[in-house]
Amino acid sequence: MSVLLASVHRLPGIPGLPDGIGPNREPAVVTDASHAPSPTASPTRRSAADPTSVPESGPGTFTVATAGADNTDAGRPYRVEVEDGTGVDPDEAAAQIAAILNHDQGWSRGGVAFRRVADSSATLVIRIATPDTADAICATGGLDTGGELNCRVGGTVAVNLKRWQLGSPEFDGPPEEYRALIINHEVGHWLGYDHRGCPGPGEPAPVMMQQIKGLDGCVSNAWPYAPDGTFHDGPEVP
Template sequence: MLDARQDHPGARTHRAAPGRRGTARRRTGRRRAAATTALLAAGAASLYLAVAHGLPGPHDRSGRDAAGATPAGETAAPDPAGTARAPTRSSVPESGPGTFTTATAGARATGAGRPYRVETEDGSGVRPDDAAERIAAILGHEQGWSRGDGTAFRQVADDSATLVIRIATPHTSDGICATGGLDTRGELNCRVGATVVVNLRRWQLGSPEFDGPPEEYRALIVNHEVGHWLGYGHRGCPGPGAPAPVMMQQIKGLHGCVSNAWPYGRDGTFHDGPHEP
């Protein structure tokens, strides 16, 4: 600490009387100690308030302050909370109320094509209209079922549908599939009569056996189950390195084939394989 005369050059200097100089020095020392203690306490309190309220505080070695603020001259990184995060297994609901909401956007009451309806389970986190848009793109894809036999599809929002595609939580999926005698174990999709049941977990996460993103695996789900509705049975891998038929149960392993989500190739060739149960 600087001497008082250096801090305040114009201030008057008071000298202690010769007989009282020691006492004055002791009093001055006590005052300085008290002042230092007060400053330290004030600094600690300010730091506590800064951290508690997210205000800038002392910088650590990384150049960021203890409260996480960005020092002047640096650019703040994007807020992770403001970016979309990929779903994880724990974030996909296991069960729901068993009630569904029908997609209405894109539905047409009249027109050509086989009428189908899209429904998503309430509380699943999947909006019906978003799901319907993706399913319409799959069914209308140039390598989809309409490529080979001229099958066209038309989305509706009423009971005129001859095909219903439902996205449901694993527990609800199991319940619906069980009505057809199928054990899906919370993991698989199924087709029961005119209803295609898409397991929410598969819709959101894809399959570890499928070499592609979840959105492409969604195409495989829809094409496989709609293929059953059209009358196609299961197929096996035709040979190592060949595209896996869309009617192959690819979630159970590829057996040398390459992941594939579409019934037809770009050249119009139907991806077929040996019949399987």
């Protein structure tokens, strides 16, 4: 089926996939199997939410979150959009994302300031979309996300609605915490961070680790920083 990407709420002059920015580099496309369920995973760790309640497709139009928009010049401007018909309230989702980005263990702990906007000043757009629409967004970067993965293409983060609502059977925590991993991981790529491996048995998995592929002795973790401010890092992944 054809999936429209143009938003009825899209502001003039803003392409569907704006160019990304980052202090280190500007990788064009990143997709992460850390946000997809494993076909062999145990169902005991899956959210109790009914997966049939998550629509597979939508109209491809988005509503921009407007509550709490900040018109100052402080911080990196980002915009939150939710696909119409998903049942997710854009302003509520935006409030959750803001809490994640500004959490004392989030990227702000490292000195990155974020500012939520509702206009064309956004250099990062976070879109919560049905699996089909997320696939279409990711396909613009040549990715086959199979209705399961999130991705980051340029300055757009596509959050698969299924992952947002249900979490992942491989993550040892509730969907609400897994949302933090989705946002922190994908925004981490936008900031210029690459994938990392497990630093050692029993250690928290770096947020940039593809945790769904196996923890290698680490434990699930959704945050870039520890409560004491230590950055959760690990070896580079070839």
